[in-house]
Amino acid sequence: MSKVKYYYDSENLAYKRIKTKKRKKFGYILLFLLSSALFGFLGLVLLINTPFFETPKDKLLTSELENMKLNYKLLNKKVDLMSEVLTAIEDRDNNIYRIYFNTSPITDEERKAGFGGVNRYKSLEGYINSELVMNTTRRIDVLTKELVIQSKSLDEITKLAKQKEKLLAAIPAIQPVKNEDLKRMASGFGYRNDPFTKIRKFHYGMDFTAKSGTPIFATGDGVVLKADNSLSGYGNHIEISHGYGYVTLYAHLSKYNCRKGQKVKRGDIIGYVGSTGRSEAPHLHYEVIQNGKKINPMNFYYGSISAEEYIAISKLANQENQSLD
Template sequence: MKKIKYYYNTNSLRYEKLVTPLRVKLLRILGFLAGAIVTALIIVVIAFRVIDSPKEMLMRQENERIKDDYRLLNNKVKSIQQQMAELEKRDNHVYREIFEANPIPDSARAKRMEKQQEAQLAESMEDNELAYSIAATLDKMMNRIAFQKKSYQDIEAMIRDKEKMLAATPAIQPVSNKDLSRVASGFGYRIDPVYKTVKMHAGLDFAAPQGTPIYATADGVVRLAGNTGNGYGNHVIINHGYGYETLYGHQYRIKAKVGQKVKRGELIGWVGSTGKSTGPHLHYEVRKNKRHIDPIYFFYNDLTPEQFDRIVKIAASGNQSFD
């Protein structure tokens, strides 16, 4: 039952029923509602700042897991970077030194990485920083790996070229000389057999019977085969590439033809005494970039160290040359 309120009216000197105007009732209701709303908002704000929602708790846990994964991945990347640095070090200071090639400067690798970084800066930055950091690091690693792969391809080409160069380098004696008795005159100033004056002898003379086989000392292409009237008589010149040429003079008969490709150890002619010669022998020369080199240092393929020491002493004797 609704409780009725009365108040004492001093004007009429009696008790009268208390009647609340509708406007006051509305104001009271609105004031209550406003206070409730404000209080609720304050409670919600405090709750959102202090207490995580279930969704936020899940997101926080996921974020922690991502950070742990990032740390593990970052450690792996650092390990790969160390291995990559070791490969680059070997590339510069081992492999390329073997083939006498210039090392790749760090600036070249850095330039490739700078280009990659410029491309990355142009990309969208909407992803979170951890993912972006991982992607950027992996991109750098992939770039370094690609650069290193190209370097190893260059080294493989050097290996193939080195094999060709070794095959094209004079490395055996041009005639059979197992007992080393056929070396008659060495490289250097010798007494000319015709003019009896001291002249430069630009090759090595092998005394051998006429008809003794003569062999190419390295792979190459025959540049000259014949008698040009220059004192060498019937002679052969082989261009081996890499600046090397060899000359085989005073032959009795020539087997090689101009333009013919020959292999080391292949028969190219026979010993004779044509041209300016005082007896059957082979005059053998080695040239590097058109400069005469002592052939005695190009017999390492068919001599032991002891035999090499012996043949050096024989060739150094100041005897008269055969041509």
């Protein structure tokens, strides 16, 4: 039952009942109903967004979303670890491998080129956690590009290493006659007295005295260019091309143990000491030629003698005595 309201009529000195118009009463009722509906709707929205009113589908989606976040977090940790490992490889590549093989390092600009300009991740925008997905995808793309570049670089290093291995095997790095077979190192590279004319002239090789028939060894891998006596004064001699501009010559041999065109390895017996040609006594005259220029063979004995032996031989080779050819 609604309350009855009155007002005081001062003219009649009496209280009179207030009568509400029907239109106004209807407006109040409508306003009340609208307000109730609005508050009810807001309350429903709030309740729906609380965990107490989640549907099974909502719970599944929430679980999948949390699982995705965890997976992306773990993925980013793996990317961090891979990036650290790749950085270490890149550092060794630039500062060890490429320096050793005398090759220019790869710059950071080259390693990370190709990721500016166009927004290649536009299709990933507008989703829940888009920034997380885009950031992870971007990092993986950069890492993939760097891995491709590093892989190509290591292929290049492998190729250089194989070439270096061949170069190291080809360089004339040992004495052509074993130390125990030598009587002495008779004459070195430089000005010496000619044994026949007694005139001081330049001696372009090294003379090793040994008994006739002492084995002579190829000082590096190569191919036999000559095994004949076509050069005046050298008698029976052998020339070996080692590639990379290197040629070695072995003169005054008693006999050969190789033929023209034959491939030889360092340490192979190619002939035997003798005294053929312009020779005063049994010995081996040995020369090293690089790019057409005759150079001191003493610089190439690092593969067969100790430091003490090198010093002793060097002292003998530097004496301006008489050569044997």
